[in-house]
Amino acid sequence: MPNLGSSLLAAALVAGAxxxxxxxxxxxxxxxLGHPLWATMVSLAVSVALAVPVMLAFRVPVPSFATAAATGPWWIWTGGAAGVVYVTAALLLAPKMGAASFVVAVIGGQMVASLVIDHFGLMGFxxxxxxxxxxxxxxxxxxxxxxxxxANGAKAG
Incomplete structure (x- = not known):
């Protein structure tokens, strides 16, 4: 039976795929749709449309947004902005770079940011x-x- 670590790794690999x-x-x-920001909005709206029924099915209680806003750090709301940046960048850059190059660049950016976050214990880590x-x-x-x-340059040339 696989341990929890390998199960989490497998789940992360599937999510990454x-x-x-x-x-x-x-x-x-x-x-x-004629503009990348429309695609960003539709993509995120589909995310909401899929998340809400799952939350209802699991009877997830409604949180107190006021309490979170009053007691949490200012940056807790930046995840949505990061999502917009990522989705928009992906739909603009991936077709030009290719899927593999885009994903490697994303992983590189994630690793740099993650090392900084971990090293300084930022954002609650x-x-x-x-x-x-x-x-x-x-x-x-x-x-x-x-x-x-x-490889992209060699293939294009």
Missing amino acids: AIPFQAGANAMLGRL VQRPASLARVAGLGLIVIGLVVTQW
Whole structure:
């Protein structure tokens, strides 16, 4: 029987596998709707339309938004803005870069931000120093980005 760590890793891999499909679908939606921001709005509206019935089915209690706003840090509301940035960037950039190069670049950006967040214990995360191994892992991702971009250039030429 797999342990919880491998189950979580598998779930994260499946979630990650959805990213290039999301970028492709949203890019096509943006072309069909005539503007990338329409695709961003529709994509996020579909997310809400899917989340609400699931929340109702699981009887998720309605939270106190006022309490969260009054007691939480200011940045708790920035996740939605980050979602808009990501979805819009994906539908604009993925078709130009290719799915693999876009995803490698996204992972590189996520790793840089994650190392900074962990190192300083930002956004409620436990502080975890940026070890040599973690920085080396980031270096490998950067090498992967360079190789995928080089492969795109070699193929296009």
